[in-house]
Amino acid sequence: MTFYLKYRPQTIEELDMQSVRESLTSIVKSGNIPHAFLFAGPKGTGKTSAARILAKVINCESKKICNKCEQCISITKGSNIDVIEMDAASNRGIDDIRVLRDTIRLAPVKAKAKIYIIDEAHMLTTEASNALLKTLEEPPDHVYFILATTNPEKLIDTIKSRTTLIQFTKATTEETKRSLKRIIKKEKFITKSVMLIKNEELDQIIKLSEGSFRDAVKLLELYAKDSGFLKNVGSFNVDELIKSLFEKNSKDVISKIEDAIKEGNGIDRITKDILEKLQQKLLQTEDSKVITLIEYILGAQEFNKVTPIEELPLEVALTKWCKLEE
Ligand SMILES: [Zn+2]
Structure with a gap:
């Protein structure tokens, strides 16, 4: 569980x-x-x-x-x-x-x-x-x-x-901290690393969770499995992903997203990073391919609230776009 x-x-x-x-x-x-x-x-x-x-x-x-x-x-x-x-x-x-x-x-x-x-x-x-x-x-x-x-x-x-x-509103720093501390207290007998978590690591998790208890707890769980993972968070390379997208290499795209998630990047953050890059691209080129891609990603967000697998709508949208006939 x-x-x-x-x-x-x-x-x-x-x-x-x-x-x-x-x-x-x-x-x-x-x-x-x-x-x-x-x-x-x-x-x-x-x-x-x-x-x-x-x-x-x-x-x-x-x-x-x-x-x-x-x-x-x-x-x-x-x-x-x-x-x-x-x-x-x-x-x-x-x-x-x-x-x-x-x-x-x-x-x-x-x-x-x-x-x-x-x-x-x-x-x-x-x-x-x-x-x-x-x-x-x-x-x-x-x-x-x-x-x-x-x-x-x-x-x-x-x-x-x-x-x-x-x-309900986005959780404040204090509220997220309360939530995490409650869990650490109960979990410390099972997982030693959560007991040793440093304050700055806790703060990093709270910041990354952006007001979501669920995301904060997920990050704490990743930490319990591997306390070193926080070092890699945020190292998601959006440029590499965009490159694979425009090479229409859907396999690569999916594995890059999966890797980013494993490293603790939330799906909202990944989506936002991709959209920001595409927005820049759009402003430079007004390329219709970019417009279609943005539409696919925004369309996928409708499903975000209802899917049990958070990354699935984005992955489906990007794969569909990769398979589009030129
Ligand atoms: Zn009762």
Whole structure:
């Protein structure tokens, strides 16, 4: 299991984003938990972790997150039958929402409440959004919704107005440090190198992660495997890659991207570096080939939020471009 999954925050206190931690704490304290939430913010900032924690708040058998009861344990594992996680990117149509509307009327199987976590909610079609809205307007007492999105501006306004917004932002340096230190503390008995990590190395990881807990944790994991890797980070040679691209050597292109990732460069950074180079090239030459390539890369970014393999959309786009007939 990756560090990110292994060390997901399991209680409100463990949530590393301060504003989210405070919002959820005060909601729970009030004793009045709204039935529909909107978790909005950039990827890798802990929306899914927070959603599962909220599900535990609602369903834990001991009224406080105990992480010991059947409910807490199965929510952590993602196997709780009454906590339904749906990815709107792949279930975005009206029929999916109709199925959901039919099933919410049924009582929960084992828990106090049924909780629907709908990820990437902005991907729902307008038709499906409207169908969902009807449910959000009058949810049964035993149903809670947590919509998560990276693009709240793409949601219909009526959904936004029916939900309680919890705003996620890019993690600050302090928040990322809190997250990493929490993991180092737990991991140090297994991996000695993380215990010996230097402050400046920690700072380097935080800087490279650009506000994403997920990226920071991935980098820490790379560090645990090979503490020397940080020396190579940033050594990704974009000029070499561009050269292979214009030689239409797709094999080379892919292996260069894979190498860059292994060295700890995030896919966002790699994509940005390539685009910047192409932009310079475009300004110099106005070459139509460059324009097409840029369009391919930008097109691939649409898929970035929905793919389980982050580098795949970029690799597919670049390969497709290499195979284009001149
Ligand atoms: Zn519990």
